[in-house]
Amino acid sequence: MKLSNLLAASTALTLVAGLAAAEDMTIVSWGGAYSASQKGAYHDPYSANTGVNIINDDSSAEAVAKLRAMNEAGNVTWDVVDVVAADAIRLCDEGLALEIDADTMLADAPDGTKASEDFGDLLVSDCFIPQIVYSTTFGYRTDLVGDTAPTSVCAVFDTDAYPGKRSLEKRPINNMEWALLCDGVAKDAVYDVLATEEGQNQALAKLDTIKDDVIWWSAGADTPQLLADGEVIMGSTYNGRLFAAIEEQKQPIGMLWDAQVFDLDGWIIPAGLSPERQARALDYIMFATDTQRLADQAQYISYGPARKSSAPLVGKHKTLGIDMAPHMPTDPNNAKNTFLYNYEFWADYRDDIDAKFQAWLAK
Amino acid sequence: MSDITADGPVLAADGTPLKRSLARAMRRQKLRALMLVAPLLIFVLLTFIFPIVNMLSRSVQNDIVVNTLPETVRALGSWDASSGQLPDEAVYAAFTRDMAVAIEAKKHTRLGGRLNYEKTGFSSMFRQSGRKMKKLDPVADAPFKDKLIDIHKGWGDVETWKVLQTHSGIFTSGYFLNAIDAQKTPDGVAWQPEEKQILLKLFGRTLIMSLIITGSCIMLGYPVAWLLANSTARTANLLLILVLLPFWTSLLVRTSAWKVMLQQNGVINEVLVWIGLVPDADRLILINNQFGTIVAMTHILLPFMILPMYSVMQTIPPSYLRAAKSLGATNWTAFWRVYFPQSVPGIGAGSILVFILSIGYYITPEIVGGTKGVFISNRIAYHISSSLNWGLAAALGTILLVVVLLLYWAYDKIVGIDNVKLG
Numbered sequence: 057m058k059l060s061n062l063l064a065a066s067t068a069l070t071l072v073a074g075l076a077a078a079e080d081m082t083i084v085s086w087g088g089a090y091s092a093s094q095k096g097a098y099h100d101p102y103s104a105n106t107g108v109n110i111i112n113d114d115s116s117a118e119a120v121a122k123l124r125a126m127n128e129a130g131n132v133t134w135d136v137v138d139v140v141a142a143d144a145i146r147l148c149d150e151g152l153a154l155e156i157d158a159d160t161m162l163a164d165a166p167d168g169t170k171a172s173e174d175f176g177d178l179l180v181s182d183c184f185i186p187q188i189v190y191s192t193t194f195g196y197r198t199d200l201v202g203d204t205a206p207t208s209v210c211a212v213f214d215t216d217a218y219p220g221k222r223s224l225e226k227r228p229i230n231n232m233e234w235a236l237l238c239d240g241v242a243k244d245a246v247y248d249v250l251a252t253e254e255g256q257n258q259a260l261a262k263l264d265t266i267k268d269d270v271i272w273w274s275a276g277a278d279t280p281q282l283l284a285d286g287e288v289i290m291g292s293t294y295n296g297r298l299f300a301a302i303e304e305q306k307q308p309i310g311m312l313w314d315a316q317v318f319d320l321d322g323w324i325i326p327a328g329l330s331p332e333r334q335a336r337a338l339d340y341i342m343f344a345t346d347t348q349r350l351a352d353q354a355q356y357i358s359y360g361p362a363r364k365s366s367a368p369l370v371g372k373h374k375t376l377g378i379d380m381a382p383h384m385p386t387d388p389n390n391a392k393n394t395f396l397y398n399y400e401f402w403a404d405y406r407d408d409i410d411a412k413f414q415a416w417l418a419k
Numbered sequence: 420m421s422d423i424t425a426d427g428p429v430l431a432a433d434g435t436p437l438k439r440s441l442a443r444a445m446r447r448q449k450l451r452a453l454m455l456v457a458p459l460l461i462f463v464l465l466t467f468i469f470p471i472v473n474m475l476s477r478s479v480q481n482d483i484v485v486n487t488l489p490e491t492v493r494a495l496g497s498w499d500a501s502s503g504q505l506p507d508e509a510v511y512a513a514f515t516r517d518m519a520v521a522i523e524a525k526k527h528t529r530l531g532g533r534l535n536y537e538k539t540g541f542s543s544m545f546r547q548s549g550r551k552m553k554k555l556d557p558v559a560d561a562p563f564k565d566k567l568i569d570i571h572k573g574w575g576d577v578e579t580w581k582v583l584q585t586h587s588g589i590f591t592s593g594y595f596l597n598a599i600d601a602q603k604t605p606d607g608v609a610w611q612p613e614e615k616q617i618l619l620k621l622f623g624r625t626l627i628m629s630l631i632i633t634g635s636c637i638m639l640g641y642p643v644a645w646l647l648a649n650s651t652a653r654t655a656n657l658l659l660i661l662v663l664l665p666f667w668t669s670l671l672v673r674t675s676a677w678k679v680m681l682q683q684n685g686v687i688n689e690v691l692v693w694i695g696l697v698p699d700a701d702r703l704i705l706i707n708n709q710f711g712t713i714v715a716m717t718h719i720l721l722p723f724m725i726l727p728m729y730s731v732m733q734t735i736p737p738s739y740l741r742a743a744k745s746l747g748a749t750n751w752t753a754f755w756r757v758y759f760p761q762s763v764p765g766i767g768a769g770s771i772l773v774f775i776l777s778i779g780y781y782i783t784p785e786i787v788g789g790t791k792g793v794f795i796s797n798r799i800a801y802h803i804s805s806s807l808n809w810g811l812a813a814a815l816g817t818i819l820l821v822v823v824l825l826l827y828w829a830y831d832k833i834v835g836i837d838n839v840k841l842g
Contacts, residue, residue, distance in 0.1 A: 148528070151529060271707055274785060400546075407539070415616060
């Protein structure tokens with residue numbers, strides 16, 4: 057018996073003895089209001105049903121790097137991990153996530169529709185179980201933008217009509233697309249243009265026109281804070297953050313849904329779990345991603361459920377009592393002009409364009 | 420004194436020569452000393468040296484290519500890249516066989532990610548090809564050349580095979596070249612295109628800003644340390660608590676506090692506008708630039724400067740200053756010629772601490788640095804946790820380590836490392 061096995065066995069024994077056979081499961085997520093919504097909608101009911109004790113770990117931001125390190129060390133301590141779709145694709149590429157067969161491992165919709173059909177196009181990777189649709193979009197200070205509130209994303213690039221600072225994320229993704237869109241490139245052609253050297257330079261040149269007016273953010277909480285402080289008059293962030301600032305904190309902020317970029321967030325199960333842990337993780341996933349559970353999460357946070365069958369079940373906010381449907385990024389009124397994050401493109405071009413973008417920022 | 424007398428060597432009480440007996444006793448003592456430090460030594464080796472060497476060695480490792488595509492690499496060895504012709508069928512067949520194994524083990528996408536660092540597009544090429552090549556039988560479906568080019572047009576591009584050939588070695592200098600804004604191309608080493616050059620600039624900026632931060636810590640810390648060392652015990656204690664108080668506060672809290680202070684609608688700007696020093700429309704930009712980084716980091720690192728200075732100054736007897744003055748020195752001469760030279764070891768120790776801490780900083784620059792105030796560590800963090808290019812991160816880290824050692828060596832040559840004291 058190897059020493060590590062011996063250690064693991066003795067640790068397990070102590071744990072079993074100490075906890076009177078209570079099962080622990082470590083679920084990794086983003087923390088804050090998002091983890092709270094998962095706790096309310098998934099963890100608490102699951103624990104009540106099964107007696108499994110769920111431990112939250114707020115490490116999703118570093119999930120890919122940490123999973124790779126855990127995998128190399130041969131000791132994966134996480135059972136279920138919440139990641140954005142782009143990270144799920146990379147984890148799947150690296151062989152660090154379990155491949156999922158949607159139809160056998162995920163619950164059918166109540167009307168019997170197969171899971172693969174219910175999730176549809178959102179199953180962007182073989183390892184990824186989508187949970188929510190969120191969007192990166194703009195919020196603006198209603199009291200600082202003057203008489204005509206912005207209606208188009210190009211207001212961000214219009215410093216004459218809307219003077220003042222704007223906040224943008226300190227990375228090329230989304231910003232490059234918006235820049236091209238506002239520089240006259242057709243929506244369908246954006247990624248073809250962005251794949252070329254000239255296209256990348258064109259996007260950077262457009263961003264150059266507002267460079268002195270931009271505060272660059274790296275944490276999702278930055279823009280709501282900057283807006284609340286009046287440091288910026290408009291800025292991009294995740295729609296759920298803006299919802300919290302507008303409805304929960306009653307800040308004078310308006311939503312600019314135009315050209316919002318849809319992205320997905322969901323679960324992966326790490327590769328290399330022991331059969332028992334894997335079975336339990338799959339059992340949890342089967343429960344947590346069924347139609348009702350996904351709709352339940354929307355009572356806590358304004359992200360759209362990833363299943364088509366969940367949309368009609370979305371109700372009111374748990375504490376505020378307001379209808380959640382109009383605050384969903386997928387609501388028809390909000391989704392008049394949208395963009396879907398292009399995973400294949402960014403998997404290829406991320407490093408290349410990021411180097412250019414950072415060099416441009418430092419200029 | 421000699422150990423040989425007229426009657427032969429000096430003997431110890433038990434009759435052995437004194438020299439040998441002494442040596443034995445010393446050896447035993449040394450061994451005992453080693454045993455005492457052994458736990459720490461083993462701990463440091465296991466938890467510090469070994470992981471760091473392991474991480475840094477990734478900067479040259481490149482066995483993923485030959486491990487994933489062994490036959491292809493062998494077959495490509497005889498291909499003449501400069502001919503401008505695509506490799507022959509043997510290479511494509513070997514590649515199909517290698518890929519069949521790799522797809523089974525789900526390793527092909529990982530290799531695609533690795534090669535994407537060298538040429539954009541490899542990541543999706545391997546992922547897409549993998550999906551379609553699953554259906555190919557590596558024996559029955561020959562020949563493969565046209566089929567592969569049909570699956571992805573990249574396999575019909577000479578450039579693709581050139582990249583594979585160039586990066587097929589077990590070790591690579593590619594990561595180190597990338598770390599200094601160059602790249603390893605099939606035609607030799609070349610600079611990155613100008614619009615992608617950033618890392619050398621960041622190295623330079625990190626060093627210069629760290630020097631400025633160290634300098635401002637000296638300027639601000641010296642008077643405080645002097646005050647600490649020359650006040651009554653009661654006041655000194657109170658002052659020391661004030662110096663240590665920020666030390667006990669979370670780093671993130673302190674950095675965020677600077678944000679509140681420095682932003683355009685922040686405390687400083689509001690006060691300046693209120694007393695009329697700055698027009699409302701033209702508020703000062705104090706944050707999200709180099710100034711913000713320097714201010715916040717100077718504040719955060721100040722205790723590391725004050726404490727060594729203070730402990731050295733405490734050992735300087737005040738009577739020296741009085742003696743100098745009684746011999747006719749002015750206040751300035753007495754300070755500059757008598758007091759200051761004795762306090763230099765404290766400045767040296769503090770400077771080394773502050774400088775080395777600041778070149779590795781990344782949280783504070785990330786929060787208050789904007790675009791022009793970020794350090795090389797921010798790029799290292801990006802490559803470790805976002806782009807997963809650990810090879811490049813390791814190369815950057817190695818270079819940073821070597822630069823620090825070089826500076827340390829230069830410091831030793833100029834000032835002398837004996838001239839550093841922590842008290």
